[in-house]
Amino acid sequence: MTSSLLPVYEEVWWRQGAHVAGVDEVGRGALAGPVVAAAVVLPIGFSSALPVRDSKKLSPRQRERLAAYLCQHALGIGFGWVHAALIDTLGIRAATLLAMEEALAQLPVTPAYVLVDGPDFPATELSGLAIVDGDEKCLSIAAASVLAKVARDAWMATVADLRYPAYGFARHKGYGTPQHWQALRHYGPCTLHRRTFLRQLEQAMESP
Numbered sequence: 465m466t467s468s469l470l471p472v473y474e475e476v477w478w479r480q481g482a483h484v485a486g487v488d489e490v491g492r493g494a495l496a497g498p499v500v501a502a503a504v505v506l507p508i509g510f511s512s513a514l515p516v517r518d519s520k521k522l523s524p525r526q527r528e529r530l531a532a533y534l535c536q537h538a539l540g541i542g543f544g545w546v547h548a549a550l551i552d553t554l555g556i557r558a559a560t561l562l563a564m565e566e567a568l569a570q571l572p573v574t575p576a577y578v579l580v581d582g583p584d585f586p587a588t589e590l591s592g593l594a595i596v597d598g599d600e601k602c603l604s605i606a607a608a609s610v611l612a613k614v615a616r617d618a619w620m621a622t623v624a625d626l627r628y629p630a631y632g633f634a635r636h637k638g639y640g641t642p643q644h645w646q647a648l649r650h651y652g653p654c655t656l657h658r659r660t661f662l663r664q665l666e667q668a669m670e671s672p
Contacts, residue, residue, distance in 0.1 A: 478508045482577065484505065503543075542571040546562050549655075624638070
């Protein structure tokens with residue numbers, strides 16, 4: 465497994481004895497299922513026995529092992545879930561920020577500072593910083609990316625797949641794979657599909 469990110473963004477706050485939260489989301493580009501955000505507060509001076517990296521750079525087995533480890537050692541973890549119907553109502557950007565806000569609200573520990581992946585900062589009274597590609601640069605954000613990914617994948621593989629087995633959600637987790645598109649053409653969308661995404665993609669496919 466690759467080496468762990470260093471707490472470059474956290475150290476200035478840890479030296480003051482202050483807690484930092486990392487926040488990231490997954491599922492933004494999926495055709496179906498929720499957007500899920502995780503917020504995590506790591507212990508001051510945290511040094512992981514397992515390498516902490518962006519979830520996309522880890523295998524499913526590595527992510528699951530690391531998520532279990534983080535659940536054991538983190539001071540606090542919160543999750544925010546925004547499902548397809550609300551994504552269609554709000555739009556994906558607002559839905560993503562709402563998921564982040566809910567994840568922060570679920571934390572049992574109030575951090576002094578928040579580090580968020582992406583260009584936008586969620587509506588919160590907490591101070592913080594939005595970092596583009598933060599899951600590749602920041603330890604706490606990378607940890608949050610792993611927790612969010614494992615939580616969403618588990619939901620898609622159990623709840624979503626059991627509810628609508630014909631779509632193969634356990635395999636593609638709602639993303640636009642050829643198998644998923646084939647199922648959509650055969651069965652049409654289910655209640656877990658984001659109708660605005662489907663319309664946009666269909667229009668793009670029909671454009672000359």
